[in-house]
Amino acid sequence: MQRTHLTSKLFMPVLLLSLLTFGLSFNRYVITPSVGVNAYLVILIGFLIAIFSLFVIKSLAVKYPDQTIIHMGNKLLGPLGKIGAPVWLIIIFLLTALLTRRVTDEVATIILFRTPRFVTTLAFLLIAGYMASLGEEALGRLSSALMIMVPLFLMLLLISYRQVNFLNIHPVNIHRDLGYLKKWDLWLLIFTPVWVFGAFYGNESLRNNFKGIILTITGGALILGATYLAVAGAFGPKGNIRYEWPVMSLMNITELAPNYLFQNFITTFFFLVFLSFALVNVAGFIIVISKGFSEFLGARDSRSKLILLLIITALFILTASTTLINYKETADPVLKVGGFYTFGYVLLIWFGSLFHGKEQR
């Protein structure tokens, strides 16, 4: 039996910051240009699926208290679990690499454009790796401290609404262009951290503070919905696909005051907020991957740091060695598969649990 050291008070900040990181990084306006101006509405569908899946994970947590998802998969799915779990861990690894690439690309393009990209990637992964080496409890405490960034981000978002032309997001678009409903899976992937962390760390929290977690996810989804509404409103339906990082671009056009001193103030502040969130998310995923593989391989605790180091090395090699074309070709398929597989695998384990009895503590 393995106990997580994340209480619900430490778990919720990790969940929220990771959800915001995924949402701010993998915005569909760029990855799916045909999405149109109503894309922000589809977050609702992803949100509802995420809530349903949390109920699923909670029922697993109640049935198998203090059991990891890897253990549940092996026990309930048999050979399927023995294949499914490492595949899932590999997918989480790829998502981590994609997230690292996305964040470091942004830093390398906007801030450190004269620094070789591998240096930025290395620095980012070293910091995230160090955070991961301290364990999930330390990560939870750090996330709690970083929660101050959330209201700061909300403040930036509120100020950015001054740039919004409300004619661009007029409600007539909602019923006039229902094609966005066909793209219901667009934002599914941004809830992937919810399923991953819920499955790996959420056992205790889901049992003891389910309402708090639902509220956390609701808050995160609302913030992301408001962010994409602002992006669509400011740049317009065709204008927003021009920008590689629409949220960063939204911050770039936001004026704090009509003074040159403040011209890049909000962008700089946003970078600070975004990088903090991203480090928490990546560190959390690294912990999940290293603990997952450790458990899957049956490695002793003394080997876990070695596995962590190997994962960081592999992440660095994958992130630093892929070309821009490789990245652009593989990003969307991997993100889609990641979202669907994570949700599907959790659902599969739950179906398996329906045929088994409740495990005694």
Added chain:
Amino acid sequence: MSLLKHARLGLIFSLMLLCLSGCWDVIPIEDRAQVLVIGVDRNEGRIRLSAQIPTIKNLIQTVSPFTDRKKPIFKPFVVEGKSLIETMQRLEDRIFQSMVVGNVKLIIISPQAAEDDLLNILTIFLRQPTLSYQTLVMCSENSAAEIVRFEAPFELQPGLMIGKQQASPLKLTRSFPIKLWELVARIDNGITDPYLPVIKPDRDNQSYIIEGLKLFRRDKIVASLNPDESYLFGVLTGKVEEGYKEITVQNQEVGFSKVRYKTRIRIIRNRNHDRIQVEIKASGTLLQIPKGFPNRVATYKSIKTEMEKQLKRQILALVKKMQLQNTDPVGFRKRMEIAGIKDWEKVYPLIPVDIKVRFKFRNLSPAY
């Protein structure tokens, strides 16, 4: 020390080394050419790029002893080439300092350059890593290089000064700023057209005149607005914050100050009779009252009636002008699209326009 402590120290040391390694290409500020204003002209198919590079000691004029008043506050450079990128490279070749375009505050484009491939020019700047999307864009009356070369003897760099002038709320009456991102977004979306404020040197007063607008249909110039028409454009779009307004009553000029406008644009749909309805609520205080206008209610009534009539006529004339040129920087087409008019692009030039103006006196003047 334990292995973990060694590892942590090693990590901190590695990160410090990584940070220090960033200093390999450090360039002191006096070796940087911080371009504040860029001008783009087109001359017989070639691009002419002009750049205003401040003298570092006089980057921001102050009363400090380091300011060198004998030196000019900036040095202009002008180069020509086949393309914008070629001219940027040529400019780099002519300056001993390392050119930094990321701090450009103002981009001035000549009408000839704006006629051909404007979007390409703008997006090259938009893609500069550190260039702010809030950079202002203007159109010169003749040559952009003329504006870049012109030195107005102010205490501040012209690029910064012009930006301050454009951003100052009470000066927004005969020209209105537009930022780089908004200009590009309007061209990309293709419904509400962009515009550019016009700038020209004022040699008599050694300053700049920013008045008038150039109107575009997507990324091509199609019309110009004189200062009075620009004012009316500001009334339609709500950009005029407070200004003066003159009308003619009984062949004499009557003037108002602190004039404010609240404009509402609606699309009225009525089977086959769609129309644009513009409702303007104006208010102002009498400032100029000619002889022969006694201080009576009848005077106020007649002035109010004339203001409403003349403003209506002027606004209608402006809207007709824009319809004739098939340009819409106000947002009529967007509203038509929202109202459900399918062929808004074809319908716009011909759709009837109703203007309603209501004027009220804000305050009494302290003296009549």
